[in-house]
Amino acid sequence: MADDISSFFCYATSLLEINLSHNNFTGTFPKCLANSSLLALDLQMNKLHGTLPDIFSQYLFQLNVNGNEFKGLLPKTLSNCTYLRDLNLGNNQFEDTFPNWLQSLPLLTILVLRGNKLYGPIVELKSEYKFPSLIIFDISCNNFSGSLPKAYLESFVAMKFLDEKVHDSDYYIQTGLGIPEEGKVVTEYDDSLTAIIKGPNTHFAKIPRVFVIIDLSENKFEGEIPDVIGELQGLRDLNLSHNRLVGHIPRSLGNLTYLESLDLSSNMLIREIPSELTNLNLLEALNVSQNQLVGSIPQGKQFDTFSNDSYEGNMGLCGFPLTIQCNNNVPLQQHPSSEGEDKFGFGWKPVAIGYACGTVLGIGLGSCVFWIGKPEWLVIIFLGPLSQ
Template identity: 40%
Template sequence: MINLSKNQFEGKLPKSLINCTLLEVLDIGRNRINDTFPSWLISLPKLQVLVLRHNNFHGKITSPLSTPTVHDFPCLRIFDLSCNFLSGKLPSRIGYSNYAFYDEKYNYVVTMTNKGSETFYTKILTVLRVIDFSSNKFTGRIPMMIGNLRGLQALNLSNNNLVGEIPSSLANITDLESLDLSQNILSGVIPQELTKLTFLGVFNVSHNHLVGPIPEGEQFNTFDNSSFAGNLALCGAPLSKKCLKDSVASSLPQQSINDDVIEEDSKLIDWIIKSLGCVSGFIIGYAIGKIYVTDQHHDWFVETFGRRGRLKIKVKRSRQRHSGIARGN
C-alpha cells in the first residue's frame, strides 16, 4: 500500500511506481498533482484500489499498449478519478473487468463518495467495488460494456458532459446499490429494465434531458423528487406532473362531456346528410318532370296523368268487370 493522500504534493506522478509490482493500493487523493492520466499503472498486475480524486489530472484516458488487452487493470475494484479535469470518452476497457476477490480485509482507511455522500472507511472490505468518474469533463455516450460489471456496487458518472441514452445494460449489474448519472446531458427515457436492480438504494438522474414516464415498481417506488429533478419532460410518480394516461384517467368527466358533444354533432351531421339526400332527390325529380313536360311530351303527359287519362282508365276497368260478369252467366 502507498497512501500519500491529503497533502500538497505537486508536479507529476513518479513513473518509478511501475517497479512496485506487488502494489495493491495506491491513494494520492486530495493533492495538487498536475498530470495526464497515468495509464502506465496498467503494468501493476495486482493493483486493486486506485484513488486519484481531487487533483489536476487532465486529458483523455488511453491505453498505453499498442495492442490493448480486453480489460486493463484486471484486478481493480475501487477506481476513483472524481474531481479532476479528465476529458474525452469514457474508457471502454479500463476497470470494466471481472474483479478478483480475496477473503481478508485491508487495514487501510479511505474516503470515497458512496450513495450520494462522502464516506470514511476505516477498513476496506475486499467485496467493496466502486467506480467514481464524477466531476470531470467526460463526453460521449455511456459504454454498453459497463453492463459487464456485474459485481459493481456503486457507479458515479455525475457532473460530466455525457450524452445519449441511459444504456439498458446497466440492469445487468445486479449488485448495484448506488447509481448517480446526474448533471449530464443524457436524453431519452429511463429504461424500464432498471427496475430489476433490487439492491438499488440511491438513484440520481437529476438535471439531464430525460423524457417520458418514470419506471414503476421495486426500488423505484422509494425514490423521491430529487432523484429526477431538472428533467422537464419526465412524468409520473413521484413527480407532480402526471403522464398522459394518468391525465386521461383523471379527466373522465370532462371526456364524457366531450363524448356527448361529439354524439350530438354526429346526429346533426346525419340529419344534414339525410336532408341533402332529400333535396337532391327533389331536384332530380324536378329535372325529370321538367323534361317530360316540355312541348314534345305535353300531350302524352296530359293524356296519361290528366283528367282525361284518369277517365279512360275508369271506363276501361268498368268494361273489364262487365265482361267478367257476362262470362260468368
C-alpha cells in the same frame, strides 16, 4: 501532532510499515523513505508539500498520501512496484495526465486519484492486461476529457465477478498478505479509504472486499455511456455525474444486480429511464437529476422508494413520485390559473366566446337598421314606448 518528519525515520532501516496518517505533519516527503525497503507507507491527512520522489522500493505494496499538498508529476517508477496493491494519491495538487503506465500492475486493487489537477483524455497503452485486479477506481474531481475509457472498463476483470463466499477472516482488503519479502515477515495491513458512497463523503477504516466502485464524476468526459459497464456485475457504486455525457441510459445497467448507488446527474442524457433498472433490487440511492430525460418514470420495487430529488431538472419526466401525470408517456402539464380566474371563477376562454357572440349580434342588428330603418320594436326595447 505537528512537526517535520524529514529525518524521523531515515535511520530506522528495519521498518517495514509506517502509518503517520491524520496528523499535522509538515515539510516535504522524506526521500530516505522512498529509497528504503519500506513496504507500506500511510501519510494521508497531513500538511506535507512538494513533489514525490521518482523512486520507490519494488516491494512497495501500499502508498497513501491522500489529503496533503503534494504537486508536480506522478512518479512513474511506481510502475516497477509489481506488488503494489493500494495506491491513493487523492486530494493533492498533482498536475499530470492519466498514469496509464500503471495498467500492467497485476495486483493493483485500489487506485484513487480524485481531487487533483489531472487532465486530458485517457489513452491506454497497448497491453495484454489492463488493471486486471482493480476493484476501486476513483478519478473524480479532475479535468479529464474525451470519451469514457471503454477499453479499461472492458478489462476490469475483477469487477465482473463477485465472490459471495468471502470468509469472515478475509472480508476486508489487506494488501500486506502473500507478498514474498525474501525472508521478511509481513504483517496484515488493512487498507482505508474515503469515498462518496450513496451521497455523503464517508471514511472507511477498513475496506470490505465487496466494495466495487467506479467514480468518474466531476470531470469533462463527453460522448455516450458505453454498454460494457453492464458487464461489471460486481459493481456496488457507479458515479458518472457532472460530466458532459450525451445519449441514452444503457439498458445494460439493469444487469448490475448488486448495485447500491447510481449517480448519472448533471449530464445531457436524453430519452426515457430504462425499465430494466427496476431489476436493481439492492439500489438504495438513485440520482438522474439535471438531464434531459423524458417519459414516464419506471414503477415498482426500489423505484417506489426514491423521492423527487432523484429526478429534478428533467422537464419531460412524469409519473410517481412527481406530481406531473402521464398520458401515453407524455407529461400533462398543469397550467396555473391566472389571477382573474382565481378572483372571478372564470378564465379567458369564456370571455372570448362571449365577446365573439356579442360581435356577431351587433353586426346583425346594424345591418337590419341600415336596410329597413329603425324597427319600432327595437326602438321600444332600448328607448321605451314612443309618445303619441
